[in-house]
Amino acid sequence: MTVLLEVNGLKKYFPIAGKGPSGSMIASWLRSFNQNVPDLRQMLHAVDNVSFSISEGESLGLVGESGCGKSTLVAMLSRLADCTSGKIEFSGRDISAVPARSFHAEPERSELQIVFQDPHESLNPRFTAFDTIAEPLKRLKGLTEKSGLSEKVGALAEQVGLPAALLGRFPHQLSGGQKARVNIARAIAVSPKLLILDEPTSALDVSVQAVILKLLVKLKKDLGMSYLFVSHDLNVVRLLCDRVIVMYLGQIIEEGPTEQIFTNPAHPYTKALNAAVPGGKLRAGEALRLEGDPQSPIDPDPNSCRFYGRCPVGKDVCSRLAPPEVFLTEEHMAACHFVEKQASLDLLE
Ligand SMILES: Nc1ncnc2c1ncn2[C@@H]1O[C@H](COP(=O)(O)OP(=O)(O)OP(=O)(O)O)[C@@H](O)[C@H]1O
């Protein structure tokens, strides 16, 4: 399979403003003249050394709890935010070298589209559904009324199950599910190679979520795009994705084919996620219940497992040594000191 997106050692650190002398205005002023003035500010490690790839036609799920860095990763991939370091190759080209502010002029802009986390907030209140869907067609494909803009918008509305009669409505006149459909139509309008969906259903009620998920499954079949599907719900990912990566506090802690992540999760955090899924293979037993608060994402200790303190199987070594990447199969990786021992434990009911 041809690799479409290749991400290597991607990091996004946010400086915590005003902490210590090196975070002062004088220090940032000096830094603007001289790159060598060290930046010793406290940093929030939102995404920390993340590497993965997506092949053409493949759909990858990205799961992890709130605040683990999913949207920050998505913002870098879709070039809405610059990276602290690392590389993003899309269709063989290093797009991380293009500053986020000028990416809109690049050819990859139309090949890489995103459906944002909140369908209510991501629509322009002054645009009708028609305007929203038409906007990328005009801007990125140069379509005009004469060259069939209305027909194309009508066909897209039909494809996402949005009644044509609603195209003249403004966002406040549409339901959550209808807004989600408008967002999806806008994203697929320019036939992207990669569609990134950041929790596209989390702001919708459960019955609407199911309908939108069915629509996404159908579109995947019809259009043959690659998906990066972000969710905190492992069950939702199962429906759509070939492979899954699990993130915890800015890092990938497990990665593998969807079925293996479901039937044989290896990392204690994935096991806990799995236990919370209705119908998941593992059950929420004592050993799988997570206790305590997550570690702080601000300047985390590089020589410690970030799950330590909350992990039901963590030992002293986890606080002294970063976990190794253990490959259970060629495609299934878990970053944990105790993967093999875990695998031999019978955690099934
Ligand atoms: N612009 C910013 N400045 C400083 N910190 C930020 C910024 N954006 C995000 N963060 C921090 O980065 C971390 C990751 O946030 P992010 O929004 O990527 O999480 P998420 O996994 O998408 O969470 P959710 O599931 O709630 O959407 C959080 O600790 C957050 O507070």
Ligand SMILES: [Mg+2]
């Ligand atoms: Mg998010």
